[in-house]
Amino acid sequence: MENGAAQPVIVAIDGPSGTGKSSTSKAVAAQLGLSYLDTGAQYRAITWWMVTNGIDIEDPSAIAAVAGKPEIVSGTDPAGPTITVDGTDVAAPIRTQEVTSQVSAVSAVPEVRARITELQRSIAAGAERGIVVEGRDIGTTVLPDADLKIFLTASPEARAARRSGELKGADVNATREALVKRDAADSSRKTSPLAKADDAVEVDTTELTLPQVIECVVTLVEEKRAGK
Numbered sequence: 001m002e003n004g005a006a007q008p009v010i011v012a013i014d015g016p017s018g019t020g021k022s023s024t025s026k027a028v029a030a031q032l033g034l035s036y037l038d039t040g041a042q043y044r045a046i047t048w049w050m051v052t053n054g055i056d057i058e059d060p061s062a063i064a065a066v067a068g069k070p071e072i073v074s075g076t077d078p079a080g081p082t083i084t085v086d087g088t089d090v091a092a093p094i095r096t097q098e099v100t101s102q103v104s105a106v107s108a109v110p111e112v113r114a115r116i117t118e119l120q121r122s123i124a125a126g127a128e129r130g131i132v133v134e135g136r137d138i139g140t141t142v143l144p145d146a147d148l149k150i151f152l153t154a155s156p157e158a159r160a161a162r163r164s165g166e167l168k169g170a171d172v173n174a175t176r177e178a179l180v181k182r183d184a185a186d187s188s189r190k191t192s193p194l195a196k197a198d199d200a201v202e203v204d205t206t207e208l209t210l211p212q213v214i215e216c217v218v219t220l221v222e223e224k225r226a227g228k
């Protein structure tokens with residue numbers, strides 16, 4: 001790699017839940033010495049704040065009115081990503097079932113998306129060596145000029161099995177249903193829905209191991225850097 005080190009590289013990784021975005025993005029960023037941003041964690045953090053402050057999640061105008069209030073800070077070291085809201089570490093509470101079941105409604109509100117998108121762009125612009133940003137609308141909306149766009153997919157069965165494994169034996173069928181419902185909500189919202197960018201490389205991870213997916217993405221980044 002003659003010229004790789006100097007140029008910051010921006011990698012966008014999108015896809016539905018359980019396709020391997022977080023694990024792949026973190027590992028690719030660590031291997032290549034890049035920063036890492038989990039944009040889902042930011043939407044979860046603002047959702048946690050809404051829930052904690054008793055905002056009516058059924059009322060988009062109530063959410064919009066306070067969307068600018070919480071201060072969300074993301075630490076972008078892939079070896080130990082962090083997330084705080086108004087200085088409080090929320091890494092654990094943003095993963096509760098309560099937040100997971102409300103996050104699609106909160107993240108569909110345009111004022112929420114505008115706020116979080118601005119934050120994401122400024123984090124990406126400040127990453128000196130480059131960054132891997134994962135989410136749902138990174139390649140289409142947040143960073144349309146990314147150097148490389150990946151869209152991860154996997155069958156609902158594979159995704160549910162992976163997630164229920166994580167949730168220590170949660171029922172696979174219930175997990176699958178919740179997953180499919182959230183995908184439908186995320187894909188059908190008006191403002192920047194979950195979608196594959198026209199110029200994204202689609203990688204179906206159903207039959208691939210995590211190390212295989214990581215190797216595939218690292219190779220694609222290295223090819224980009226080498227100008228292929």
Ligand SMILES: Nc1ncnc2c1ncn2[C@@H]1O[C@H](COP(=O)(O)OP(=O)(O)O)[C@@H](O)[C@H]1O
Binds near residue numbers: 015020162209
């Ligand atoms: N290709 C794969 N094969 C098997 N398990 C995987 C694969 N990719 C990810 N996983 C596992 O599936 C779970 C969900 O992965 P994660 O990276 O959190 O997905 P996402 O960020 O897309 O929701 C994690 O436990 C992860 O270790």
Ligand SMILES: Nc1ccn([C@H]2C[C@H](O)[C@@H](COP(=O)(O)OP(=O)(O)O)O2)c(=O)n1
Binds near residue numbers: 018138182
């Ligand atoms: N760029 C993004 C990232 C996430 N979201 C929303 C929609 C998702 O259902 C939630 C949670 O995302 P997250 O990546 O944490 O979800 P999973 O880890 O895949 O379960 O946030 C979004 O609207 N736009």
